[in-house]
Amino acid sequence: MASPDDPASDTDPNNDLLAQLQAAAVMSGPTSQAELLAQLNAEPEPDPLADVEYTGDLATDSAAELDAVQQGFRDRTKREDERFRLATDSEYWFVLCFKSREDKEAFLKAAGLMAVGDKYLDGYAVARVLDIPMPSTDTRKE
Template sequence: MAQLAGSAAPMGGSNDDLLAQLNAEPEPDPLADVEYTGDVPEDSRRELTALQQGFRDRAKREAERFRLATDSEYWLAICFKSREDKEKFLRNAKLLHVGDKYMDGYAVARLLGVPMDDE
């Protein structure tokens, strides 16, 4: 765990991101709500129906995950004439401790007092 946590930030994710992945809820059991009758053919149909619905639900979640993972319009770039100007900006904005190139937008928003709905 310590090795994973230590490697999270250099790969672009924060320790909070890594912990969220490690603590994520497991996929729901598609058979959890099947009501069994004791009739094997009927119970098999109910299980198959539940499994099919589980696959459909998982496909929807995966489609949303894929959309979020491949959406490239969630970042921005700010450019200065020199490295010194960039670092001066980050120091004066008190953002240097967040990063000098890639920063968590929500952390920046908090520091700048910008309200965000989806933190």
């Protein structure tokens, strides 16, 4: 990856996305290729100026742009509030405890879960390994 002092770092529009993906991978552990592909193909943030109808009058057009940008911030705030709620919801995880590290590792190996992790495991990856069907995010009840 290019250093911040490298002029090429400013010219590649993928540098920010790459940095975000690398940070996410470090914080959340291994990410599957399918999950990385989904992140890369995610819809970009909507352009708040896309629906502005320009009249040719500078004052009117400036006011319309300001209104659109303000609405864009309000919409983004709503999305961010929902993301924050999901990120800080503590009712989406549980813990298993054993008397020793050896017992924990024996359990994970016997269940075929060591490849998923040895401390913090992605529940969906565990469900795939254990062949447990999970509701998709489209069908899950809120």
